[in-house]
Amino acid sequence: PMTKRKIKQVISQYGDATRRAIKAGFDGVEISAAQRLLIQTFFSKFSNEREDEYGPQSLENRSRFGLEVFKEVQRVIEEEKAGPEFILGFRGTPEEARGDQIGYTVEEFNYFVDEIMKLADIDYYATASWGKNIYAQKIRAGKYQGEYMNKIVHDHFKGRLPIMATGGINSPEKALEALKYSDFVGASTPFVTEPEFAVKIAEGRENEIDMGISEEKIDDLKIPDRAFADIVYMMDLGGSLSEETRDRIRRLDQESD
Numbered sequence: 001p002m003t004k005r006k007i008k009q010v011i012s013q014y015g016d017a018t019r020r021a022i023k024a025g026f027d028g029v030e031i032s033a034a035q036r037l038l039i040q041t042f043f044s045k046f047s048n049e050r051e052d053e054y055g056p057q058s059l060e061n062r063s064r065f066g067l068e069v070f071k072e073v074q075r076v077i078e079e080e081k082a083g084p085e086f087i088l089g090f091r092g093t094p095e096e097a098r099g100d101q102i103g104y105t106v107e108e109f110n111y112f113v114d115e116i117m118k119l120a121d122i123d124y125y126a127t128a129s130w131g132k133n134i135y136a137q138k139i140r141a142g143k144y145q146g147e148y149m150n151k152i153v154h155d156h157f158k159g160r161l162p163i164m165a166t167g168g169i170n171s172p173e174k175a176l177e178a179l180k181y182s183d184f185v186g187a188s189t190p191f192v193t194e195p196e197f198a199v200k201i202a203e204g205r206e207n208e209i210d211m212g213i214s215e216e217k218i219d220d221l222k223i224p225d226r227a228f229a230d231i232v233y234m235m236d237l238g239g240s241l242s243e244e245t246r247d248r249i250r251r252l253d254q255e256s257d
Contacts, residue, residue: 001049001050003163008045009063011068011072014072015041017029017232018073019076023078023080027087028086028089029073029089030088030090030126031070031090032092033090033092033093033112033230034091034128035093038224039064039065039066040093042062042065043063043104044063044104045062045105046098046103049251054169062100063115066116067114069115070116073120074088074121088120088122088123089122089124090113091125091127092121092126092127093171094129094152094153095139095149097141102142103122106144106152107142109216110153110156111136113125113161118135124161124163125153125157125203127167128151128166128167129149129167131167132168133138133172135150135165135167135177135178135185136166136169140153148183148208148223153181154182162185163181163186165181165182165184165185165186166186166187169185169186170187170190175187189241190208191210193210193211193217193221193241194211211241211242212242212244212248213243213245214248235249
């Protein structure tokens with residue numbers, strides 16, 4: 001387990017990173033408690049085996065590290081006078097499940113986000129997790145079992161916090177479907193092979209969207225050779241690009257070695 005001294009140091013580093021982003025002129029920062037990253041490992045009963053006030057003995061204890069991070073980030077934003085136009089985003093996995101076991105429920109995570117909102121002026125909450133078509137994932141345990149994850153989250157925060165749906169949104173049809181239980185959508189993989197994905201949708205040119213990859217497109221896309229391996233790994237997890245396209249990128253990775 002991390003020492004308490006190390007915990008305080010890491011919390012301070014979240015603030016330092018925020019300060020650098022502000023000074024560098026970025027529009028905002030996003031703090032993640034999703035996909036087994038550090039804040040989530042404190043909140044999860046799967047990974048948290050501590051025996052102190054940051055341990056799994058209570059919901060308050062499991063929330064403590066994440067809340068202290070957001071308190072520090074908010075303090076830096078105010079200290080740097082970044083202003084309301086500086087975006088503070090939040091990314092979280094609303095429910096953690098491994099088979100029949102639950103690391104935490106959606107009700108517990110909603111509580112966690114409610115507590116964050118008391119300490120920090122977060123501008124949105126992006127739901128995220130592992131797997132395919134996460135935007136359509138359903139709750140696996142508790143009183144909301146079988147209901148759409150984003151519906152439960154969106155209903156809980158409606159009128160208080162904008163919800164972003166993410167995960168597997170790689171077509172106009174999926175974007176519209178995701179908007180049923182969210183305020184806006186986030187996508188990443190489509191932009192690897194189709195940088196004008198959003199532009200073509202906005203301009204009504206959906207039929208021109210090309211999620212494939214070819215020799216002709218490689219130079220235009222400007223993907224660094226060393227990025228191929230990481231890109232393919234993440235794409236395989238989410239399946240947002242076709243297997244044919246992923247195999248083509250995999251071959252490019254091998255050719256660059």
